[in-house]
Amino acid sequence: MHLAAPAIVLAIRMHGEHGAVVRALTPEDGVRPGYVRGGRSRALRPVLQPANIILGEWRARTDDQLPALTVELVHSRAALHGEPLPAAALDWLTALTAAALPEAQPYPRLHAALSGVLDAIEAAPAARGWAGTMARYELLLLAELGFGLDLDRCLVTGSSDDIAFVSPKSGGAVSRAAAIGYEDRLLPLPAFLRAGGEPDWPEVFAALAITGRFLARDVLVDRRAETLAARERLIDRMKRAVA
The missing domain is CATH 2.40.50.140 (Nucleic acid-binding proteins)
Known part of the structure; x- marks a missing residue:
């Protein structure tokens, strides 16, 4: 070899x-x-x-x-390890990738996406410049491993209009109309995960709540669950930074 x-x-x-x-x-x-x-x-x-x-x-x-x-x-990128917030982001992203991916299986899209997130962190260490990109990387990783979320159409009506929530059980999208009466059981879906663009902080944390839910349930299980501690540290530092 x-x-x-x-x-x-x-x-x-x-x-x-x-x-x-x-x-x-x-x-x-x-x-x-x-x-x-x-x-x-x-x-x-x-x-x-x-x-x-x-x-x-x-x-x-x-x-x-x-x-x-x-x-x-x-x-x-060693210098970034001396800055608390970028360091926490690097720790989480590399630990997630190491724990989640099987060895010797090609994931060119994930390699390109991870490179992009790391470049964004390096270019703008403040989380405002890369937090949304990190959430999209987590979403892509779920998809590449076979746990992709269906955010295109409402799982109840089949319509692609006014999608506003995600089912925490199925990972399917739910429209605002179909969610009436069940909003507290669903995860709010920020628009940028479907349409792109720059999210505000509430949208970032809503996106991370979605990806975190499915990473913990479907990917980081058994011994790999310990990796989630790095994510918790990162999100805590992000919240303190924007408070």
Whole structure:
């Protein structure tokens, strides 16, 4: 097995006295793990940071063997880890991607979308510039894993008009008229998730309530549920930042 590709660093786990097992998302080959010799060294610690872009080379004698991975830094986002809100966003997005995606399965749309969110965070560390994009990334991840929400038509009437809610059970959209009397049982659907545009803060938090519901129910289950703690920290910091 031999693979050379650019990749986004997702997770780093120290291994032994000197090495590290690194998981990174490539554009065409999905999440790839590898053992980095000397991964705990002063030279490589700044390179092996979540959200950094590396040029990786994975080599293994068999498909069952953990590949040896050599890395070269292409672009560093390490400075963002010193800013509380951007750092929390990087932690959540990389942890979510690492926990949710199976290894060696291609997800080019997710790679492109994650790159876009990380670029947005880097360009404008204040959450106002990227919070809506993060919610859309979570929505795309659900869809790519087979848990996509049907937001195009009302699940009751079949109409695409005046969609305003999401069923927390089915993930289907519900029109305002069909929701009468049941509003408190449904999740408000912000318009930007369907139509695009820049959301305001109530819309951002409404969108995150929707994606968070289905991530917790369908994706981050069992041991992976621990990953949601990073999301809770991020949302708490976002709320404090806009209070």
